[in-house]
Amino acid sequence: MSIGLLLHPSSPPQIPPPTTTSTGPPSFSSTAGNHHRHILSLSETCTTISHLKQLHAYTLRTTLPDETATLFLYGRFLHLSSSSSFSDVSYTFRIFNSIQQENHTPFMWNTLIRACAHDVSRKEEAFLLYRKMLERGKSSPDKHTFPFLLKACAYIFKLSEGKQIHCQILKHGLGKDVYVNNSLIHLYASCGCLDLAKKVFDEMPERSLVSWNSMIDALVRAGEFDSALEMFRETQESFEPDGYTMQSVLSACAGLGSLSLGAWAHAFLLRKRGFEVDVLIKNSLIEMYCKCGSLRMAEQVFQTMRKRDLASWNAIILGLATHGRAEEAMACFERMVENVKPNSVTFVALLIACNHRGLVEKGRLYFDVMVRDYGIEPALEHYGCIVDLVARAGYVSEAIDMVMNMKMKPDAVIWRSLLDACCKNGASVELSEQIATHIIEDNQSSNGSSGAYVLLSRVYASANRWNDVGIVRKLMTEHGIRKEPGCSSIEINGVTHEFFAGDTSHPQTKQIYKQLRLIEEKLSSIGYSPDQSQAPLVDSSREKECSLRLHSERLAIAFGLLNLPPQTPIRVFKNLRVCNDCHEVTKLISKMFDTEIIVRDRVRFHHFKDGSCSCSDYW
Template identity: 60%
Template sequence: MVLAITPTPRPHHHIPLHSSNNGDSRTHLHTHLLHLLNECTDMSQLKQIHAHTLRATSTTNPHTLFLHSRILHFSSLADLNYAFRVFNQIENPHSFMWNTLLRACARSSQREEQAMLLYCRMLAEGAAMPDQYTFPFVLRACAYLFALSEGKQAHANAVKLGFDSDVYINNSLIHLYASCGRLELAKKVFEKMRERSVVSWNVMIDSFVRAGEFETALKRFGEMQKKFEPDGYTMQSIINACAGLGALYFGMWAHAYVLRKCDGGLANDILINSSLIDMYCKCGSLEIAQQVFDRMPKRDVTTWNYMILGFAMHGQAEAALKYFERLVKKQTFAPSSITFVGVLSACNHRGMVNEGRKFFDMMVNKYRIEPRLEHYGCLADLLARAGFIEEALNLVTTMPMKPDIVIWRSLLDACSKQHASVELSEEVARQILESTGGQGGVSSGVYVLLSRVYASASRWNDVGSIRKLMTDDGVAKEPGCSLIEIDGVTHEFFAGDTSHPRSREIYRVLDVVKERLEVMGHDLVRE
């Protein structure tokens, strides 16, 4: 009988700890206590049973140890602090008991570090050795804390104890190394696995997606299909990979696969549908994103965020703000920090300065959301683009965190476009240099923007100095890059690129387009 204890308070009542025919039989007492334990519904009753177990049973009796392990298990589900008290009263706890606490700590927020300390204590005491069930919990805690060194030690210990072929441990190792940014180690573990499960493939594919290696993720997906049927977790990762690539054709195939082959409940899954909305928005198919959104029986705040961000991304500020109004009106979910990133981005794309100020104030004062760097960056960019450069600069210099180079560069870009004073532009450029330590890390775009400021002020000597500085520092202008998907294949092009196998044909077509534009009266040099 499985018990799920909830911490919800109920009317307290005492449990009858003795039955009329109890007698002196130890076996009968243990059976009776176990029965009461299985019928237990709250922590008050559990504590009564625990107290009686301590008073009326021998600590060395195997039946008593079993009772303690059940009490430990049940208390770990409802009151982890009490579970530790139970654990500390047990003499020589066996591996199952250690694992019970490790599992509870690893799965409980803010307890991951406690899980690692418990594992170290287990090794130090040496009475019970870690088994194949121990390491997944320990590795999970290490992954959450990005504790690479401790994770490697746990890995070495697992190998030493002969668990290097365990599928569950290897899956946890892949997740650990990928979470810590060591994808090459995750791949190494995966390649060495003699036996893989669907979870193994899912963790590896998801790791590639999170690392931005979208094409590799799709390639691995193709390999996986030869041996396993993808499940919901697989498809969510694949949809996210398509979103990252802007691969609409493959994304639509993944959507159709979910509808056709996966279990019925998956078609209505909030996470899957939210990922589909994100993918369609990033691929520019806003109408399909709307259709997915409208057909969802249930939504969460992430779903609304994807719609707001998607429309904002494509400059459709009015539509984005209408979704925000619908979200607020429903009052089912409170807007999140990410919601306001989308709202402020929408205002930024349309130059809606007053609305941007209003929403920023609403976020802080009504919803009590502490602004992050992204919020300050959106508002500063909005103000600067609209010509309120000094207000933007004041916002950036007074915010509680240090501005990053992206914010400073957006201000410099606004200075060059709004013909701001040279002194103000130079101050922003100086901040960029200081944020990168004065050398290295400054892209060619910063030099180009500053040279435009000097050019607009007819300070040609300074323009020449900037270009000489670029030459002396070996800074070359970064070529523009574009992506296009044709028949499910994503092609990447750079300005002046000749690496594509059909580049000659492409440039011949471009020459034809150029000639036709010139015939129609376009001056391509000036434009």
Template identity: 40%
Template structure:
């Protein structure tokens, strides 16, 4: 038999096979899986005068692809009419799509060594394997073959190579290739835009988007998501509205992106409209959309709507539960957040690190110190969740708010990981509330190293000094800010009326209705004083006369936004305000009274949480 295997010439057909011999041949043709079995079959075919064209070429390729019998398979392929590469392509395709795409790369290298010329299918299958493995080295080799063999007009191949460069983060090569491509389609542009968005080059991505001859829904969604993710929600919403004008329908990914932007902006009107569109389009079972809706309603101050979405969900993930727990915490409903956590555990849903951030926030916002300590212990002991910096920050915030400043300081000093600016900032915030100058100075020393350009920390320390009437220290902090080039972030508040966002800054006189706002405020002030309101001028930490301080208080941005809302909205309509800084004590007291006088629900989202003012009280229970 061995001597027979050395010859691959087709012998003449001298006689027909018997039925039993035919059955054996058929069985062998479809059952071999190794080079040894193939050689046995080959010997049988020669012995029975069966032509080699009956051999299944793809099966031969699989049997011999990744072993020393590769050359044996090639010799068989030389005696069939079909091109050899056809068999190898079938093998490459299966390898590229299988569990071990590296096998496709190895086979391709064998083909190279044996000078087998690839075709466009060969290159596409190996590129698929490279993409799955992020194999940029082999990808460059394939790019060379595309150029050498003249496949530059094959847009499918060119897009695959561009996509590989993009996925591997090779920006320079991707951009060079994109610029040199003589043909491009929407896929080409989308690949390049995706790369730039991922690299944070939102301007470069938008420049490409603006130059696209045609756009798909994916193109629009890429840019909307990019703007939303990089902290430009206004641009995301603007682009979404442009997409609607262009007549392009949003898909599920688009909906998630624009809802995220609505959440950041507090744009409830658009958020509700997208919710309705989502239901009409059959997206109501999409868990990711539902989770984003919960977040949107929470951040827009509509906790009841968020809860309705949560309760209506047929399927919930840990993200759903965590979003609802965090939302309840932000709105001061700590007890309900803890009850929801109990329900979550009862149904067997495992909490994650985000869940415990929400729980610790809930405890912090209402002063549940013992419960917070318990959760911090249980998260590792019972659920295997290792605390990260966010959990430590929550614990310091919990202890600091409660006035346990020394314990908070000891907690920081004993942390197994280095405290960051958020951790020391939480201690500094507690020092302001409880007027502890010594610890405030220590916290600020650390913060000046960790986050030297954050104006908020300097302002808090300056305010602590001002409350103690240590004006020389106030001046020293202000000088330090000037020397370091740190500028105070101006406070602003915004309110959306009829889809238009109106922004106010403290002392704002530029608004077209500024005079009407002042007149309305004066009328409100008279009624507030009849109910016992006395302006809390101690929050104006400037060295000026009392009457000047009172005038300054009356022009705080949230008060201006509130009065504008009272003027421009129907009686009984809730007023929702967003503020970039913490609500001061005077505004907090004033808004409580106005909610009773005007019989309005007033929801204010400040830097830390939500305040829901209703019937003369606040959801925070004056603990914030």
């Protein structure tokens, strides 16, 4: 039988077939060894699972030289069937199970474990296989086994299993293997155990670029951006950075919100040769520039991309959204759908765009379109945006209905949006109490509920229930809960200056407040009256004095106006969500001072490691 005839017409190889020793006289080659070599070479040219199955069938009818050769060939089949281009794991299992148990080699076990580690729905099976491998007692795990197993483990964030595997690694004497250790670093970083990742890294006898990259990535994930950049500097003493390194570096710059560092990293990339600045790096650049407040540079990167993927579109839409440029974000979405199918993240970005600008109608529309036209189930994040949007606009009962109809448990962010709306819209004290209870119960041990306590005390104060106000304050003290202050930062000449609401600690405070008065006078002259409700909780005498100067971002803007040369763009970061009112007043100030002012929110402030910032917020 001719294997050439069996293969699909599109298949590349048409190697003359061998004849088997069992099916008649040889035509041009007669040894089993030749068959073996022939099948092996054919296996290298398989491009579809169908080719492989034909080759497998052919092999079953063929006599091979010995058992070792047969097992080697089956190992190859296992590997092929589970490789990313074929990825027919059930077929891999069928081949594996067709081989007698005592003939399963470590290579076969490893291949099967790898197949499971790469398959989204089979991660758990990787552990079962490992256990079986040990139980059968014929094959010992080796240096190839553990990276696969740890990958599966990291994917499902199983720390305790990971630690057990770590023990197994040591038991089998593989604690020095660089691949195994890199996988351990990745695992511990995925589980949020920076200390353990660091320990593995520090104790490694040998490190590769991947070790450094994994460690830098671990630091970025943990929000230790400065340390990540420091490690990047160290890396270069031994290795040339690659694309992975640079993506982590860009993330670190974005995390710090430092445009100067980010621009430096960009220049480094352009200067560097030897690796391609691909879509993923470009996406990181867009994200970095957006997070560092330079939408202009982000747009430039986006515009000059020859190839864009889903993430590129999402990154730019999100950037526009968080900068309060909702119309452009929506226009970008329209262009996007002509090229790429949007996903759930796209709609988060669109809802954020609406949220930042108080576009309730549009927000409702996108929420419906997402479900109806794209079949995307709303996730917690979508609810977080829409509930906040609707609630802020004063549609409290609609927001409550939404929360009640959610398929998942609302988180503290959502409850807080509701509570905030209740406070502003004079909802009943009982309702506010109920909502506050949800938040406080969900956040017993963390500081995430500080907003709820503050809001609740406001509700009681407005109802003249001063006793209850006292009780709330006492509870806060007892639970060690601090108020979460509004905080904004601005980077000037590579130095980050930070301001809190009503802050007077800056050495230039006098001039800053003078500048603020000037801004306020100018604003009043054009009839603008700042929205009092947006002011953070401060004592009432100061609130009356000047609402404008109490906002942290406005202190930062005033500082920027004082210290930057005219026409220099002013970029301010806020630890909390930038609200519609802020976008509005920023636009006015930009116009009055003929300069570009951008205030944008930061997901997390790296110096609030103790969780005192709104890390759990989506914006």
